[in-house]
Amino acid sequence: MRHPKEGAPLVASKKASVPIINAGDGGHNHPTQTLTDLLTIHREKGRFNDLTIGFCGDLKFGRTVHSLIEAMSRYKNIKVVLISPVELKLPSYIKHDVLKANNIEYIQTTNLEEVMPTLDILYMTRVQRERFFNEDDYVRLKDSYILTPQKLLTAKEDLCIMHPLPRVNEISTAIDDDKRACYFKQVLNGKFIRMALILKLLGVE
Amino acid sequence: MIVDAIKNGIVIDHITAGHAMELYSILNLDELDCTVAILKNVPSKKKGKKDIIKIDTLIDVDFDVLGYVDPNITVSIIKEGKVEKKLEMTLPETVTNVLKCKNPRCITSTEQELDHVFKLTDAKRKIYRCIYCESQSK
Numbered sequence: 001m002r003h004p005k006e007g008a009p010l011v012a013s014k015k016a017s018v019p020i021i022n023a024g025d026g027g028h029n030h031p032t033q034t035l036t037d038l039l040t041i042h043r044e045k046g047r048f049n050d051l052t053i054g055f056c057g058d059l060k061f062g063r064t065v066h067s068l069i070e071a072m073s074r075y076k077n078i079k080v081v082l083i084s085p086v087e088l089k090l091p092s093y094i095k096h097d098v099l100k101a102n103n104i105e106y107i108q109t110t111n112l113e114e115v116m117p118t119l120d121i122l123y124m125t126r127v128q129r130e131r132f133f134n135e136d137d138y139v140r141l142k143d144s145y146i147l148t149p150q151k152l153l154t155a156k157e158d159l160c161i162m163h164p165l166p167r168v169n170e171i172s173t174a175i176d177d178d179k180r181a182c183y184f185k186q187v188l189n190g191k192f193i194r195m196a197l198i199l200k201l202l203g204v205e
Numbered sequence: 206m207i208v209d210a211i212k213n214g215i216v217i218d219h220i221t222a223g224h225a226m227e228l229y230s231i232l233n234l235d236e237l238d239c240t241v242a243i244l245k246n247v248p249s250k251k252k253g254k255k256d257i258i259k260i261d262t263l264i265d266v267d268f269d270v271l272g273y274v275d276p277n278i279t280v281s282i283i284k285e286g287k288v289e290k291k292l293e294m295t296l297p298e299t300v301t302n303v304l305k306c307k308n309p310r311c312i313t314s315t316e317q318e319l320d321h322v323f324k325l326t327d328a329k330r331k332i333y334r335c336i337y338c339e340s341q342s343k
């Protein structure tokens with residue numbers, strides 16, 4: 001069930017005679033996307049521990065970012081790098097309840113290029129025009145959070161670039177053929193994970 | 206000031222001074238026909254001042270609500286003029302229909318018959334979250 005109201009799948013699951021999969025409820029959770037992201041990290045990196053993960057763009061409203069940070073906080077030696085304009089910083093309750101509660105090392109910055117060399121994974125998100133109070137701020141900031149070949153010059157050879165898609169312009173198409181671009185593989189992983197989930201719920205071995 | 210001792214009823218004691226009226230309305234005590242005494246700013250050894258509510262009948266009190274509002278409250282059940290039970294309150298794991306979810310995107314904002322249920326997620330900081338959308342209670 002995909003539903004604009006938050007908690008709708010939970011309500012449905014209490015009444016339904018068949019299993020309910022939450023396929024995204026409002027700005028709350030998107031668990032199958034998180035499973036997809038985890039599968040992608042596992043396939044690309046072969047591990048969940050010892051990773052420095054950068055989250056870039058809209059960290060305030062991005063539910064996929066919130067869920068993945070929470071999921072990764074279970075693992076050892078995870079470092080989180082939060083890259084966003086001040087207006088779209090990660091909500092403080094996530095910093096407190098998830099990062100600090102699990103002793104996860106994190107830094108906040110507005111500058112993607114500065115932290116690029118440290119990253120094992122770069123999770124890009126859309127910076128949407130409607131999130132800004134005025135057009136000037138949007139125009140001033142939007143390009144800082146667009147990934148270009150130029151910005152990738154200092155990145156690790158085995159960086160894994162992810163994005164929940166659809167993309168608007170935050171990743172230059174010039175990067176699509178770079179071997180570090182994993183977002184199309186991520187979509188395919190999304191299909192696999194949802195197939196696996198449905199089979200599991202149907203009781204198919 | 207003296208209020209008659211009650212024979213069968215409930216005494217809600219050690220209420221933080223000034224909060225008795227809040228409990229009065231949350232527990233819907235206005236619907237009762239019996240005598241209800243509200244004592245404000247009673248001198249207290251422990252707290253300096255406290256409020257007390259005395260209810261002159263045995264009613265079912267929602268202890269979860271009391272624990273949520275003020276975990277320092279004690280409740281005495283009086284039977285035949287004697288204290289039958291004295292109960293200490295604790296922060297409840299969940300509270301139902303005490304807090305209202307204010308998130309306009311929450312399913313409770315459209316499905317009117319749904320109970321508003323909040324779960325304790327951080328006992329130290331007394332943080333409750335809506336079980337549907339996980340918004341923090343305000």
Ligand SMILES: [Zn+2]
Nearest residue numbers: 306311335338
């Ligand atoms: Zn809610």
